[in-house]
Amino acid sequence: MRFFLILAPVVLGVASAVDPALGSTGEFYGIYREHPAAIEAHSVLLHWAWILFALGFVALLDPIRRRGSVLARIAWVATVLGMVTFSALMAIDLFLLALEQTFADNGTVQQVNQAFGALGAWPTAGWQIPGTVGWALALILTPIAAARARVISWWTAGAALVGTALYLQFGIEPMPWCLAGPVVMTGAYFVAFRSLGSHAAPAEPDTFGAFRVRFGRVCMILAPLSFAVGLATVPGFEPDPAQLVLHPAQSQASAFFLHLGWLLFIPAVLTLMRGGGRFARIAGVVTVLALANFSGLMVGDYADLAARQVLTPEEATRVSDAMGTYYGFAFGWIMFGMVGTLLGLILVAVATTLDGRSRWWVPALVGAGVVAFLALGVGPLSLLSPLLLLAGFGLLARGLTPARAATDPVPVPAA
Secondary structure, rough: OOOOOHHHHHHHHHHHOOOOOOOOOOOOOOHHOOHHHHHHHHHHHHHHHHHHHHHHHHHHHHHOOOOHHHHHHHHHHHHHHHHHHHHHHHHHHHHHHHHHHOOOOHHHHHHHHHHOOOOOHHHHHHHHHHHHHHHHHHHHHHHHHHOOOOOOOHHHHHHHHHHHHHHHOOOOOOHHHHHHHHHHHHHHHHHHHHHHHOOOOOOOOOOHHHHHHHHHHHHHHHHHHHHHHHHHOOHHHOOHHHHHHHHHHHHHHHHHHHHHHHHHHHHHHHHHHOOOOOOHHHHHHHHHHHHHHHOOOOOOOHHHHHHHHOOOOOHHHHHHHHHHHHHHHHHHHHHHHHHHHHHHHHHHHHHHOOOOOOOOOHHHHHHHHHHHHHHHHHHHHHHHHHHHHHHHHHHHHHHHOOOOHHHHOOOOOOO
C-alpha cells in the first residue's frame, strides 16, 4: 500500500486542476450547470484522492512500534475513520450538479442546499465534524508520528506539512497556484515511499501493533452490530422514499449507522490481512478500497431527504435519476463500492481459512450473510444478514490473537 503515498497527491493534483470553480470568490451556483463533466471528474477524483491518502498513511504508520506510538494511534484512527468519512462528503458536489442540471432556477437549488445544511445533528456530528477533524489530524499527525518513530526524516515530514499548508492555502486558486500543494506533497511522500522500502524494524516492543489488533478485533463485533442497527431503524422497514420525509430523524439515524457499519469493517479487514498471505493482502486492499467507497454512499440518503423536504416527489426522483447518469460516479464509486465490498468480505474470510487461521464455516457464515443482504432487502428478515456476519467475524475476533511480533519485545542481538 505504500505506493498510494505517491499516487494520492498525484490524483489530488489532477482533481484540483480540473476544478471549474478555481478562482471563484462569490456565488458558486451556476458553475455546476455550465461544467458538468469537469465537476463530476473533480468530485470523483477528489474522493479517490483522500481514500488513497488513507491507505498510504496506513502503510506509512505500519512500521511504527513503540517510539511515536501515541501519535500513531491518534493518526491511525483519524485516518481510517475520519479521512474516509471526509472523502464521502465529495458526493454533495454531485448532488448539487444533479440539482442544477434538473432546475434552471438557482433559487430552487439554493433552497435544497440550505435544507441539507439544516438537517441537524446527524449529518453534522456524524459526518462533517468527525470527517473534517479526522482529515486534518491525519494530514498533520501522520508525518509527525512517522518522523518521531524515525521511519522518515524530519525534513521529509516538514516537506509533507508544507505541502499540506500550501494545499489549504491555494487549493481553490487559479492555475498553477492550485498545484503547489499537491506537487510538494508528491515530492515529500515519494521520499517517504523510498524510506519505507529501506526501513528496518527497531528492536523494541510493538505497542502500536498490539493496539491495532485490539482495535480491529473490537470492530469485527461493532461493524455488524452497527449494520444491524442501521437496518432495524429503516423507517417502516421498507425502501419507500416517502418514509424519509415522514420520519426524518429516524431516516438520518439509519443512514448514519449503515455508514458506520461499513466504515468499521475497514479496521477489521486491515487487521485480518496483516497476518495473512499474499491472497489475504490483495483481497484486503481491494476490500478496504471498496468499503471506503460503499460507506460514503449513505450520505446520499441525507441529500435525498433534503430534496424531498423542498421538492415534489416527482422532482426529487428526477434529481435522483440525474445522479444515476454520471458514469464516473456510477462505475468509479457506486458499482466498485457495492460489488467490491460484498465480494471482498467473503474473500477476506476465505483467505483466513486458506491461511489456516479459521475453519471453513467462517467464510460460509460470512457468505451467507452477504447473500441474505442481497436476497432479503429491507425488512424484519433483513436482520438475518448482520447476525450471520456477526457470527462469522465474531469467530474471527475470538480466534485471532495478536502476532508475537506485535506484543513481545524484539530480542536485541549481542554485540
